[in-house]
Amino acid sequence: MACRMEKRIFMLKIYFGDMADVIYNTSVYFKNRYRREWITDPNTVKMIRDVDSSKVLGNGAIDSPVLGVISPTELSGGVKTLILIDHISEKVFNASNCGDNCAKWLLKMGREKDITVNLRHIMDFGDEEFEIYIMNTEEIVRNMDELVRIAGRYV
Amino acid sequence: MSNTIVFIDEGNAFVKSTEFASEIKKTDNYYVIVTRESLEILPISVDEIYGIRSSKKYGVLAPVYHEFYHIYDVGRYEEYPIRPRRLIVEDTNSGYEFFAAVSPKIMCETAYGKSNIFNILSEKKIETHTLIVADGAAFGSQMNRIERFFKNNPFLHLYLPESFEWVLLKAGIIKGSKLSCL
Numbered sequence: 001m002a003c004r005m006e007k008r009i010f011m012l013k014i015y016f017g018d019m020a021d022v023i024y025n026t027s028v029y030f031k032n033r034y035r036r037e038w039i040t041d042p043n044t045v046k047m048i049r050d051v052d053s054s055k056v057l058g059n060g061a062i063d064s065p066v067l068g069v070i071s072p073t074e075l076s077g078g079v080k081t082l083i084l085i086d087h088i089s090e091k092v093f094n095a096s097n098c099g100d101n102c103a104k105w106l107l108k109m110g111r112e113k114d115i116t117v118n119l120r121h122i123m124d125f126g127d128e129e130f131e132i133y134i135m136n137t138e139e140i141v142r143n144m145d146e147l148v149r150i151a152g153r154y155v
Numbered sequence: 156m157s158n159t160i161v162f163i164d165e166g167n168a169f170v171k172s173t174e175f176a177s178e179i180k181k182t183d184n185y186y187v188i189v190t191r192e193s194l195e196i197l198p199i200s201v202d203e204i205y206g207i208r209s210s211k212k213y214g215v216l217a218p219v220y221h222e223f224y225h226i227y228d229v230g231r232y233e234e235y236p237i238r239p240r241r242l243i244v245e246d247t248n249s250g251y252e253f254f255a256a257v258s259p260k261i262m263c264e265t266a267y268g269k270s271n272i273f274n275i276l277s278e279k280k281i282e283t284h285t286l287i288v289a290d291g292a293a294f295g296s297q298m299n300r301i302e303r304f305f306k307n308n309p310f311l312h313l314y315l316p317e318s319f320e321w322v323l324l325k326a327g328i329i330k331g332s333k334l335s336c337l
Contacts, residue, residue: 025166028166077165077166096192097165097191121192122303144303148277148303148304149277152277152300153273155299
């Protein structure tokens with residue numbers, strides 16, 4: 001019997017505006033819940049390098065050009081939120097703690113797995129085409145113009 | 156607490172609450188609120204929204220120098236004079252009546268409030284030169300959701316004087332010894 005393998009389409013899903021049961025203060029949540037092994041995960045190392053311009057020295061030490069050697073809890077709010085989104089899929093996090101420099105990482109994660117985030121502002125996902133599922137209206141948007149017209153109603 | 160500068164870092168959901176807005180309006184403190192959310196309930200000036208960027212690094216031990224910069228210039232330089240065919244005014248009363256009267260050959264309409272400007276812009280693409288007039292002193296909460304329309308559409312122009320009263324006082328038609336201090 002022939003079995004046709006369907007390619008699974010992953011998606012970044014965003015709920016704009018106030019959302020129940022979201023983790024709002026991601027820095028506090030990260031401080032209490034992060035695991036040391038997350039920090040040396042290759043994807044996390046790349047995120048920290050890109051977003052914070054910092055180098056992971058080990059699971060408890062990061063070399064920051066701003067602060068010197070720091071612990072993971074002293075990373076930027078944006079990169080801590082990205083790490084949480086990447087590692088805890090059953091929770092929804094407030095991605096408005098992330099700057100626009102985190103947008104490409106959200107899109108990348110969304111291409112590799114289903115992720116759901118809450119945004120309370122309009123993040124700039126750039127001028128390239130993308131696919132984002134807007135949960136408020138159950139629509140897929142493919143560029144910033146489409147995104148702004150929907151998201152602006154909720155933020 | 157009085158006559159104090161209060162810093163509120165991101166991660167505090169209460170900054171969007173009506174209770175917070177109501178309480179701080181009673182005080183004489185200066186508030187620096189770190190957030191990316193639009194605080195619709197607070198009358199924040201477009202000139203008082205800042206970003207933080209790292210611009211320099213001094214040596215090994217000193218931290219990166221963070222520079223505050225005005226975040227909203229809509230990313231485009233206008234070429235003056237602007238000759239709009241259509242005016243959209245935030246105001247419904249005196250401001251609207253004024254602009255309708257001084258520009259009888261230009262179609263003038265009210266947006267019925269600052270929040271509706273986004274709705275007008277998102278309904279359909281504007282393809283005639285249109286000037287949107289709103290009070291800059293309280294328009295800060297709207298900028299995040301409308302700036303993209305202005306960046307991408309050369310037909311759209313934004314005029315954000317401090318307020319309609321400011322326009323009148325700066326016009327030179329009212330005389331007063333303290334007007335120059337404005």
